[in-house]
Amino acid sequence: MALPPLHSFKVFECVARLGSLAAAAVELHVTTGAISQQLKALQSSLGVELFSKRGRQLVLTSNGRQLHTRVAAALREINDAVGELVIDNEQKQEFVSITLSIPPAVGTEWLVSPLLRLMCKSQSLKVSVITAAKMAHVDWRRADVAVVYGTPAWPGYWWRELHGIRLLPVCSPQFLRGPMAIHKVEDLLKHRLLHEDDGSQWQRWLAEAGCLRGGFENAYFEDFGIVLQAAREGFGVALSDEIVSKRDLDEGKLVCPLPSSVPALHNYYVVCAESARECPEVRAFIDWLLETVCLSN
Incomplete structure (x- = not known):
């Protein structure tokens, strides 16, 4: 043979x-x-x-x-x-170098952990990671590929949705017991609602749940990491996604008191310059990103 x-x-x-x-x-x-x-x-x-x-x-x-x-x-x-x-x-070994831009680490564990495992297993792949909170902040002089939280369109760039985020309330486990316990939508009126935007996400969730107004007080933060930290420490109720908050939910730092979810106004996208899609390494890396997110769903 x-x-x-x-x-x-x-x-x-x-x-x-x-x-x-x-x-x-x-x-x-x-x-x-x-x-x-x-x-x-x-x-x-x-x-x-x-x-x-x-x-x-x-x-x-x-x-x-x-x-x-x-x-x-x-x-x-x-x-x-x-x-x-x-x-x-x-020195003569040929390496593949990819520079990936991602949002700040809080809330992106679903991506960071598989990325670290890939870097450990690969014999010739070198991934450099930089951060940018929004598409407008991505340094395309350095980045080959970016994971962006936002909403297209972005002229001159190719993009693909990584996964459709569905938002549901998350809070500290202490909100499942006692006089302030959350068992139904109306119980949210007892609590501060935590926002990472102008309140649009919570308004959409409350409307879908049939509630005309939210908690007695609102707190607004530009950084989603601060929103989640406030929720973990019992300062209010946040909206998050089961994939984005998977580690907190698995470890019991956060719980979902109500099952209702709504599509997010924004999502995570993988983005690259249209010209970069012609590079086999970039195309393959994007395929890996899409594959990885599918496996985590």
Whole structure:
């Protein structure tokens, strides 16, 4: 039996290590479609399935795990051998560099944690992270890709919605008990409402819930991180999203006292210059971002 091309095994090892077609495409400087075609050709040549779908996730089959163990070891041997022959090999290694702009870290744990895992697993991907609160603040002299909280259109830029945010009330667990407990919409009248805008988000939520007015007092903050911190410490009730506040909800720092949710007036988008979409690494990195958010939903 003739062996498949060595490059196809490199592609297989990369996908198996990173667990993502898009992440492998970024590391290997190609498109996600090219990675998919290489894997299909390898599986067809070997006559076995190397990966299976588990929901939206790509996982190794038993045959895939067996092959990956041997292939990864073989590639390490090749890399070590080349490293012994080439002086200053690390300086000659080709890296993929992506600069990503994201909003301030509070509320973006859903993105930061997968990004850190990718950076740890990847052998040649270097991601530099900068921050900008709004689209107008993104430094496009440095950024290749940006995650932006806002509303298009942005002339000269390509964008895609990362996920549709649905806002629901979140508060400290202390608001689930005692005389100030929140069990129905009208109970919000006892509490301060926390805003990150001019009040439009809460007005929309209250209208959908059939309530004509909110709490006895309002507090306005430009920084969403301060809004969430105020909610954690029991200073009022905020509107957030189950994905954005996933860690706080999982750890019990915040709870959802009422199930009603409404679409947000703004959403998170992945954005890049229209010209940058022609770069395979940028396209693959955007594919990875979209894939990552799908897996977190």
